[in-house]
Amino acid sequence: xxxxxxxxxxxxxxxxxANLPCNHSTISGNEYVYWYRQIHSQGPQYIxxxxxxxxTNEMASLxxxxxxxxxxxxxxxxxxxxxxxxxxxxxxxxxxxxxxxxGTRLLVRP
Amino acid sequence: EPEVTQTPSHQxxxxxQEVILRCVPISNHLYFYWYRQILGQKVExxxxxxxxxxSEKSEIFDDQFSVERPDGSNFTLKIxxxxxxxxxxxxxxxxxxxxxxxxxxxxxxxxxxx
Numbered sequence: 001x002x003x004x005x006x007x008x009x010x011x012x013x014x015x016x017x018a019n020l021p022c023n024h025s026t027i028s029g030n031e032y033v034y035w036y037r038q039i040h041s042q043g044p045q046y047i048x049x050x051x052x053x054x055x056t057n058e059m060a061s062l063x064x065x066x067x068x069x070x071x072x073x074x075x076x077x078x079x080x081x082x083x084x085x086x087x088x089x090x091x092x093x094x095x096x097x098x099x100x101x102x103g104t105r106l107l108v109r110p
Numbered sequence: 111e112p113e114v115t116q117t118p119s120h121q122x123x124x125x126x127q128e129v130i131l132r133c134v135p136i137s138n139h140l141y142f143y144w145y146r147q148i149l150g151q152k153v154e155x156x157x158x159x160x161x162x163x164x165s166e167k168s169e170i171f172d173d174q175f176s177v178e179r180p181d182g183s184n185f186t187l188k189i190x191x192x193x194x195x196x197x198x199x200x201x202x203x204x205x206x207x208x209x210x211x212x213x214x215x216x217x218x219x220x221x222x223x224x
Binding site: 030031032034038041042043044045046049051087092093094095096097098099100101102 | 152160165205211213
């Protein structure tokens with residue numbers, strides 16, 4: 001089972017920041033937090049990952065709390081094309097497989 | 111930017127027939143994966159492959175399934191005798207390996223069993 005808890009759905013207005021939370025209270029010290037998204041039935045798209053420091057790339061920012069029990073993915077200026085299911089994934093075993101939960105369905109409104 | 115490519119995008123097959131799904135992973139990646147997603151359900155791990163052998167497989171990956179890396183570039187998933195319940199999107203992914211290396215996914219093959 002997935003080791004994360006995410007809201008089922010969220011929405012935000014186009015042009016505004018979208019803040020997607022994730023709880024991972026059982027995270028281990030060496031486990032990374034990964035975020036992926038899936039637009040319609042396309043393949044999951046990698047967004048960002050981090051261990052303990054906040055991370056930023058061209059797509060998003062990742063804020064990880066100091067105790068690492070939760071994180072927030074921030075899309076700074078959401079567009080209609082950001083409407084997707086967003087998955088927060090924690091932990092990989094020796095084969096590095098990903099365990100997907102149900103994710104958060106983000107709807108960006110015009 | 112390099113990407114994972116999958117062919118065909120859609121495969122329609124009669125029940126009981128064999129099907130081969132093909133993937134070309136990113137060229138310098140060492141770990142290869144297959145996942146599937148039945149319509150409306152979660153993405154599920156099937157198998158991981160490293161150093162020319164299966165490193166892990168899920169309960170879904172029974173004797174009807176096999177994987178192969180027949181040459182230096184392709185990675186294939188074979189379903190020997192398809193069942194109706196094999197209808198799903200099948201995604202291939204690859205990574206350099208390691209906790210700090212993301213997996214990159216292809217756009218999938220939609221498999222429809224009639």
